[in-house]
Amino acid sequence: MLDYLAGRFAQLLIVLFGVSVVVFIAMHLLPGDVATLLLGDRATAASLARLRHQLGLDQPVIVQYWRFLSGALSGDFGTSLRDNRPAFGEVLQAFPVTLELTLSALLLAVAIGVPLGVAAALNEGTWIDTAITTPTLFGVSMPVFWLGLMVLLVFSEKLGWLPVGGLMPIGVHMARPTGLSILDAVLSGRSGLVWQALRHLLLPAATLATIPLALITRITRGEMLSSMNLDHVRTARAKGLPESRVIRAHILRNALIPIVTVIGLQLGLLLSGAVLTETIFSLPGLGRLMVDAILARDYPVVQAGAVFVATVFVLVNLGVDLCYAVLDPRIRRQ
Amino acid sequence: MNRSLLSVEDFSLSYGAVPALHQVSIRIARGESLVIVGESGSGKSSLGLAVMRLLPRTARMTTGTIRFLASDGTSHELTTTDATILQRLRGKEIGMIFQEPMTSLNPVYRIGDQITEAIRFHEALPRTAARDRAVALLAHLGIAEPERRMAAFPHELSGGLRQRVVIAIALVCNPSLLIADEPTTALDVTVQAQILDLLKRLRGERGMALLFVTHHLGVAREIADRILVLYAGRAVEEGPAAAVIAHPLHPYTRALLQSVPRLGMNKDEMTLPAIGGAVPDPAQVPHGCAFAPRCPSFRSGLCDAAPPPVTTFGENRSVRCFRAAELAA
Structure with missing residues (x-):
């Protein structure tokens, strides 16, 4: 090890x-x-x-x-050519915004996608299956910039339920020790801020979640279907286990490895900057920082950002590989 | 009370439009062992799976009943009983072992957990007691260092060991009927013999009935009280094992026996006779006797005219052949 x-x-x-x-x-x-x-x-x-x-x-x-x-x-990438602040500091400041957005989006995608995939697989070929898999096709092929603008138009402009963008309403100030909005709001001890943070996160997270959600649903369904017919599932039924136990412990559990792979890949991709989502919802995250820096030829910031993103990507992949070892004992020994 | 432990009556099954079993009936008394012999595609595995209601989704039962007598004296129609009753019977009253020890165990759980899982859902036994029982059973099944094996994963064990674990899973709740679907086919010959000996011993010790499915007459001879020969989804001959093997009544049984090599055969006998032709396509079984096109005793106008009736010989032998009486003479 x-x-x-x-x-x-x-x-x-x-x-x-x-x-x-x-x-x-x-x-x-x-x-x-x-x-x-x-x-x-x-x-x-x-x-x-x-x-x-x-x-x-x-x-x-x-x-x-x-x-x-x-x-x-030594962690010194020079100073930003635009405002003379340390380049790496700018990256570190932007990262929590992206991290929070990514984790909420993936959490949504997993929490909804896995159960949907399971439901589709268990009802293979029925209208339930069709009702789940057809929208996922739209999900994977939906352009984020369009979808983002549409949800803004509907939920912020027309209905006025949710804010148009940013992390907090204009004029509201909050100490940001961690840079993660929700965590900072909780630490501030003001419940109103937690509510605001969640409201501001919901639309961008939901927008960013569409593609991973659709992918996770499809992968879960496919993997469930191929695990369902394995011999050990028959053994589990022959033991007299309740069907719910068979599905959870002997079908889904074995289908998890490919699902975790997709989740890991998506995590790496999203962390390297959800440029479109961050731009549409005016979030000061890593993706927007990088795009602005590239356009301004602010190469210290670009270099710092690229090295940082690469590090995160490799570490996430390492994490996924370690997950495999937990999920599949056959991998542990190798 | 002379009720059978398991009685399958007039059971027919098809996969989509393709028939797999045609009006098969079997009866197994408490403690009795019945071996079902047949070639690939004869429907023998489907019969075992049908009792457990573990058939693939494409399978459709078309006629018949499967009745099982539970240890509390209640009788259950397994094809129609509801899922919760079936779950109570599976694993607890009827154990099953499968052909492929390499894939029959879940690769992600430890052996011990897979064995005690069966106990957990059938008996209110403390965790440690369930564990102790599993360890004792593994030791009894001839597994060295059972404590250590409990923590092993399936991929760390040989095929023979895995099959013993599958047997342990099937036996851990002391079922009154064990269904074994070609349990030795995927194993080395020496391991095959060990597993067969083990099953024989266990049956003696526990008074457990056995429904054993095999394509191998030598194996059948080893373990059967009675033998049922299946051909193209039809029962062609049934009787006490010794009698069927010594004096087969159906031409198919006879041909099968002739194609089994025996120790001490001399050189001239070394070329074993094969049965000409192939098992009929299940979708196009001949109208008369299913075996007619391959039968050395075929008689035109008789064997291909109608399905042969069941002829009984003595108290406990039956055969489905027009010419059985005349050929037996």
Whole structure:
């Protein structure tokens, strides 16, 4: 087990090194001069040169990369070119918003998707099955930007039930020690804030949940159907177990591995930034931070964000692999 | 009281439009062992599964009844009884072991949990007592270090060991009937013999009735009180094991026996006669005797005209063949 973890850690380092190279090169290949972008078209040649020197852009690329790498190893990705704050700090500040959004969306998707998939499988071929699987087809093929705008239009504009965006109503201030809205609201001890936090999270989480929900439903249904006909299920029935126990402990339990895989993949994807959802609902998350940084050529923030996202992605996958070992004893020994 | 433990009457079954069993009747008394012999596709496994109502969803029962006499003296029609009664009988009164020990156990649970699970749902026994019973049973089934095996997962055990675990699951609540669906087919020959010996011993000890399904006449000879031969979903011959094997009455039984190798055969006998042709397509069983196209004693105009009636010989032998009396002579 320790060997395995050590191996995975080495793998993480290799991935991060690769990511740093790719991101660095990509940012430097982009057309447009950072200094011009920052100072504007009417800057003098002298001030441009001074800024380039200040940013180290007049150094050879390899030297620039070395500076970037040695800084990154100590958690210093430089300062944002837009507001001079530490780049990594900006990433860390945006991440909790994305984390909270992602976890709520996945929680919704799993809590609804798994039971729906089970119900569809148990009623295979009936109208219940059709009533569940047909909408999931729409679910996987629904463009998020369109769906997001539609739910905003209906629930915020027309019905006025839920806020249009942001984390809190304008003018409401709350200390944000963790950066997770709901947790901060609970810590603040004001129940009104918890309610506000939940209200602001509901639409974006539901929007972000559609695709994972549809995927999880379909995967659960498929895996249930293939587990149902396995020999050990017959053994379980022959023991005289109640049908509910057979379904839960001998069919669903064995179908969990592929379901967990999908959940893990979705978690990794969503954590790397739900750009569209965050933009539509004006949430200051990682996805929006990255897009803004790329558009502004704020390469320290882009680099910090990319390395951070890659780390999270690899760690989530490691977590999923460890889940397999818990779920399937056959994997444990290998 | 001379009521049978299990009596299947006139039972017919089909998968979709394809018939699998045709008016089969069996009776098993308490403590008796009946072996059902037949080739692949004869419907023999379907019969065992039908008793447990574990047939695949495509199976449809078309005629007949399956009655089981529970230990409390109540009689149950297994094809129609409601699910909760069936759950009470399964595992508790009727145990079943399956052909494939490699896949019959759930790969994600420990052996011990899979055995005690059956006890948990049938008896109000404390956890530790259930565990002790499972350990004792594993030891009794010839498993070394039963305590340690309880914590093992199925993939850590050999096929023979897994089949013993499957047997333990079936026996842990002391059923009065054990259904064994080709329990030795997937095992090595030496392990086969061990498992057969084990089943024989257990039956002696527990006075448990046995419904044993096999394609192997040698196995049938080992364990049967009575033998029922199935061909294309029809019972063609039934009788005491020794009598059926020594003096088969149906040409099919005779042909089957001739194709079994025996120890001490000399060189000239080494080429075993095979039965010509193949089992008929279940959807197109011949109108007359199902075995007629392959039968060495076939008589045109008789065997292909109508299904043969059951002819009884003495008290306890029956055969479904027009020419049985004349061939027996």
